[in-house]
Amino acid sequence: MVAAKTAVFAGLLVVVSLVAVFAAFLVGTLVLSARGQATAPFFDAHTIGSLLGMAGYLSAIGLIGLGVGILLRNVAGAVLLVVAGILVVPNLAQGLLPDSWDAVLQFLPNSAASAFTTVHAASADVLPGPVAVVVLVAWVVVVVGASAVLVQRRDV
Template structure:
């Protein structure tokens, strides 16, 4: 090492510097931009398609999950976008373990946890902003295609649009936490999709009617309760749905932090 290099001041590792590093890494991976673009196309594209077909016999939307209100029609692409944002969350964390890049990150930040919190901060900021713009576009332009469509001032409409962005970011954080826990991209993606899409259907089939209230506390149902314009029978209130969904995120990220701190890379 040269004398000039030795004379350079050493900067202390701080959370803002770690966040800046993670921000650079986030945008230098090609899959990030591709996945974000796919998520936006799914959210807006399916929303516009369902809005154009709303109220007709050939109404759009996922089978068995047809929208029953104009706001729900324009946000039909939510479930599809969750697949993309959830995958991005898994890749952001588990991808570094599969490539071995995580060793460099942890060597540069020996305390380890700032790396996780920096990833969470960067991911949440970007995904929430992108998802909010996409959901707002899907709602605004979708309602233009619906006769007597809803407006932003209608009860529950703004909450549904903003809540969609919150749920998108939340699903991605669940994916990130599972990626840190399992350190396997296929395993984490499979687990995330099973929890968010299959668990509620299986529970509805297997859980006795006397235990039916349990189903409303599952992650996907809690998220739906938060974004629903009208609360259906057996649904949590919007506030309770948000609290339950947030609880799952905190629990998974807490477990991920424990493993990142205690386990070998």
């Protein structure tokens, strides 16, 4: 049951994310160009790669949200946990924890995604692109897999 829901949701997420990311890029480029600001060239390999990476990141976060929602069975709690886990906790941890934790924090979903969602070369403290993709996919697999196991045990 979870596999079917996840497959349908993932397909929808990928399409919606691709449309949204490319539309946002085109609108942003038009606005910046109208103001005389520099923009990234659309047909540049780095630009296309970062746009596809952003669509993949948004899809992965949506799937993590689906998994958390299935695990918690509480919409408000799931939304709060995902938003806090993606936006709040990493920033607090980076600000409050010593620099020795940076090696651990780069394995969080948003930190890993920064390796393949930027046009410019990532800094040295970011995971390499392929490793970052594996880390993000691992987050999705663990959360959705845990929700599938829990549904089988809980919903008899």
